[in-house]
Amino acid sequence: MLTFIGLGLFDEYDISLKGLEAVKEADLVYAEFYTSCLMGTKPGKMEKLYGKKVHLLSREDVEHHPDWLDNARDKKVAFLTGGDTMVSTTHVDLRLRAEKLGIDTRLIHGASITSAVSGLTGLQNYRFGKSASIPYPYESRRGTKVISETPYDTIKQNSSFGLHTLVFLDIDKDKGFMSVNIALKLLLEVESKRGEGVMDRAVAVGIARAGSEKPVVKAGYAEDLKGFDFGKPLHILVVPGKLHFLEAEALVKLADGPEEIMENIE
Numbered sequence: 494m495l496t497f498i499g500l501g502l503f504d505e506y507d508i509s510l511k512g513l514e515a516v517k518e519a520d521l522v523y524a525e526f527y528t529s530c531l532m533g534t535k536p537g538k539m540e541k542l543y544g545k546k547v548h549l550l551s552r553e554d555v556e557h558h559p560d561w562l563d564n565a566r567d568k569k570v571a572f573l574t575g576g577d578t579m580v581s582t583t584h585v586d587l588r589l590r591a592e593k594l595g596i597d598t599r600l601i602h603g604a605s606i607t608s609a610v611s612g613l614t615g616l617q618n619y620r621f622g623k624s625a626s627i628p629y630p631y632e633s634r635r636g637t638k639v640i641s642e643t644p645y646d647t648i649k650q651n652s653s654f655g656l657h658t659l660v661f662l663d664i665d666k667d668k669g670f671m672s673v674n675i676a677l678k679l680l681l682e683v684e685s686k687r688g689e690g691v692m693d694r695a696v697a698v699g700i701a702r703a704g705s706e707k708p709v710v711k712a713g714y715a716e717d718l719k720g721f722d723f724g725k726p727l728h729i730l731v732v733p734g735k736l737h738f739l740e741a742e743a744l745v746k747l748a749d750g751p752e753e754i755m756e757n758i759e
């Protein structure tokens with residue numbers, strides 16, 4: 494049996510009781526922290542709470558060579574992931590591989606950043622369009638910096654329908670956790686190249702450390718927000734589209750947004 498368990502958002506206590514029971518009962522416990530991670534804890538603290546050794550898996554172990562899956566043929570295996578295990582991950586592939594090997598699978602859900610963002614900002618979940626991800630720029634073979642324009646295009650398309658865009662930020666082994674500040678700078682660089690008015694007049698909302706005692710939620714014009722100190726990771730960004738009156742009020746009152754946001758009410 495392979496049990497996918499979402500760990501929630503911030504520390505070892507965010508796991509559900511059902512998840513905790515399943516980890517305690519497991520013969521083997523694996524975890525991946527490259528799609529997301531819990532910044533308020535460490536593997537050692539998790540192991541203490543679970544009373545189990547946690548084997549850390551790389552992207553390679555999960556997506557290309559999941560040899561460890563074989564253990565789930567005759568043992569109870571728990572596979573842990575930050576947030577909800579199936580939200581903005583490709584772990585359905587792992588589940589399908591397991592099922593093809595004749596291994597039974599089940600899911601134990603965890604709180605996800607996708608729902609936390611609606612809760613913290615007041616932006617309604619059903620008014621979001623397609624999500625985007627911002628990767629770190631890379632160097633082309635000619636040695637020039639290449640910035641992905643895909644997130645800019647996704648924001649542009651969602652905005653044309655009045656929809657909000659949730660923007661996931663890169664987690665890179667070498668470069669670290671991308672901040673809201675870097676993400677906004679990259680989007681504004683694309684704006685100055687393309688000049689289509691998607692970001693320069695946009696209000697954005699940055700969120701840091703959802704699930705912690707003191708999450709930071711700050712709304713403002715992209716240009717102003719790019720210098721704001723959001724503190725430690727993880728960070729995520731939202732670019733709102735048209736706003737319902739209550740959403741606009743929440744951004745002003747709960748996210749310290751500029752009063753002009755009220756002009757964006759549909």
Ligand SMILES: C[S@@+](CC[C@H](N)C(=O)[O-])C[C@H]1O[C@@H](n2cnc3c(N)ncnc32)[C@H](O)[C@@H]1O
Binds near residue numbers: 502606660663700
């Ligand atoms: C690829 S998504 C995976 C989402 C995860 N499976 C979930 O359900 O929450 C990971 C990205 O979401 C954002 N994120 C995840 N947890 C967060 C948190 N607690 N606070 C702020 N941003 C977070 C970061 O931008 C991070 O790089």
